[in-house]
Amino acid sequence: MIEKGLKGIVAAETLISHIDGEKGKLYYRGYEIRDITKRYSFEEAAYLVWFGHVPDVTQLNTLKKQLKDNRDLQENLRVILDQLPPSMDLMSVIRTVISAEAGNLDYGWKPTTSQAIRLTALVPTIIAYRKRQLEGKEFVSHRSDLDFVANYLYMMNGKVPIKAHIEALETYMILTLEHGMNASTFSARVTASTESDLVSAVTAAIGTMKGPLHGGAPSGVIELLNEIALIGDAEKVIRERLAKGEKLMGFGHRVYKTRDPRAISLKAKLLEMAGEDQWLDLAMEVEDTAINLLAELKPGRSLYTNVEFYAAAIMKAINMDAELFTPTFTASRMVGWTAHVLEQAENNTIFRPQSRYVGTFR
Structure with a gap:
């Protein structure tokens, strides 16, 4: 029997995270995600x-x-950024610059936590540098008094962000820094299993994250929210989309058969900000309407809000353009990717699945 896409096949043991799709639970190192977002910072x-x-x-x-x-970009990375064509998408930019970072340090086998920290620190700077560059604005250097998420927003916009925006984005980035053996993490571990370096492994992961089936969901949610805001009738818009057979972006998940625990945690944070931003308020209104309609029109499917639904509302509230969604996801997921590569290196076996030939013999 063939499981296409290796769905349901256990290919590794891990201490890093656990997903219970049936109960809607996510754990990092044994800590439930709701406790982590309530008690701890991104760092x-x-x-x-x-x-x-x-x-x-x-x-x-x-x-x-x-x-x-x-955080600082070495001169060779700045030169590369300055030479990349404006038409090049941001995920490709991150992939290219991170790949070039391999020449700045010895990233040979085995990978180290210090390397993981360096690569994670670089990604927000790459994103901010490129954003300011395309806007024709001067690059804003990091501030040593600002932590990871606050500094990321500061470098992109040139001003210290408000507390509500920092807290909302930090919650999102904590929720997305790790999520088991997803497609990009698998790519990283496969590359690392050949005893290739950490830069190569995360470059493979970035290329995988770029695919719209993995890292591109929030853009579709923004389109939905924009249409509802324009028409002013959430039920009408959602009914029409479902009647056309369209997928409702931001609802349902391949793993979670009940409510996405990350969406629950993100919503809890946003409820603390109720009334502070119209997009966050609209998102909560749309969620209730959508879940009721999905239960009515697609009974038995258990389609609930996933983390990308509220991620889109956060990005909209902090005026983050759609092209920054997946790169921001990448900035947080660097933690999980590198952790998995480090784990792979500690007890390495090369990934070598088989394929079944279905052609003819001549």
Whole structure:
């Protein structure tokens, strides 16, 4: 029997995360995701995923310093960024620049946590540099007094973001920094299993993330919210889309058979901001309408909001253009990818699945 796409096939053991799709649970290193988003910062969650335990104050401060010390782009990376054509999409830009980073340090086998931290620190700077470049604006250097998420927003926009926007985006980035053996993580582990370097592994992951079936969902949600905001009738818009057989972006998930725990955590954060942003309020209204209509028109399917639905509302609220959605997802998922590569390296076996020949013999 062939499981196309290796669906349901267990190919590795991991200590990093666990997804219980039937119960709608997600754990990082044994900690439930709702507890993590309530109690910890992005840096603390990253430390947990990389090192296996929550940091104490000294360990957290050390990690923050390491991330800050590795934010700057070396001159060769700036030169490459300046030479890339404006028409090149941002995910391809990130992939190209990260690939070029391989020449700046010894990224040979085995990968190290220090390498993982450096690559994670670089991605927000690459995104911000490219964004400002295309806007014809001067690059904004990082601020050492700002942590990972706040500094990312600052470098992109040139001003210190408001607390609500920092907290909303930080919650999203914690929720998306790791999610098991998804397509991009699998790509990273396959590459690492050949004893290739960490840069090659994450470059493969970035290329996989670029595909619209993996990293592109929020754009479709924005289109839905924009149409509802224009017409002013969520039920009418959603009924018409479903009647045409269109997929309702932001609802349903391949793994979760009940509510996506990341969407629950993100909604809880946004409820704290109720009334502060019209797009966040609209998203919560649309969610209720959509879930009711999906239950009516697609009974038994258990289609609920996934994390990308509220991610789109957050991106809209902080005025982040659609082309920045997947790159921002990438900036957080660097933590999970690198953690999996490190884990793969500790007990490595090369991935070598078989295929079945279905052609003719002549």
